[in-house]
């Protein structure tokens with residue numbers, strides 16, 4: 282029997298209506314299977330971020346079908362989508378969006394608090410385990426703004442793992458980092474793929490990053506032209 286894809290988009294079309302009606306996603310159809318490390322590439326403006334926004338269930342205004350873990354997600358209520366997001370998707374962005382006034386440990390715990398299923402000590406323990414993966418445990422009690430750019434991004438990745446997501450989605454997670462820190466973050470992703478079989482879908486402009494992933498999905502003018 283064929284394995285259920287972690288993520289599946291079927292003929293997704295997206296239009297923006299201002300200033301004029303423009304179709305920015307055209308019949309986008311693809312699957313990501315468990316454990317795959319996939320990158321999405323394409324010229325600026327081809328629709329990568331728009332696609333990621335839809336796949337992450339944050340934008341519901343599109344045509345077509347989206348399935349997460351075999352479940353049809355398109356058309357579901359905002360509260361249901363929020364539950365799916367918290368339980369199944371981890372996010373890493375170009376900018377880390379850590380809360381500066383909170384400690385590193387507290388920042389990592391946030392997705393766990395949202396699920397409201399575990400006690401505070403349990404969440405602290407899990408957050409610490411996630412920090413250890415990236416050798417950031419000694420920084421747990423620092424405020425987020427006391428870290429370097431690269432360290433912040435490592436914490437943001439640890440945070441994305443807090444609820445053991447089915448898939449991590451990233452929008453240019455190395456876009457704001459210098460070469461050295463980009464390499465560190467890339468190696469972290471690579472380790473997540475190899476050691477933990479973590480499924481990941483990452484938008485990137487960096488050909489070197491993409492070359493190290495299992496598969497590159499290439500977009501042009503709203504279409505997937507290669508996958």
Ligand SMILES: Nc1ncnc2c1ncn2[C@@H]1O[C@H](COP(=O)(O)OP(=O)(O)OP(=O)(O)O)[C@@H](O)[C@H]1O
Pocket residue numbers: 297298299300305323324325326327328329330331332
């Ligand atoms: N809210 C919006 N209203 C109207 N047009 C939009 C809106 N958001 C994006 N667009 C347009 O949709 C197209 C795709 O944008 P998107 O941000 O998805 O591209 P991208 O491939 O992620 O680009 P980049 O690599 O520069 O981040 C672009 O032409 C953009 O101008």
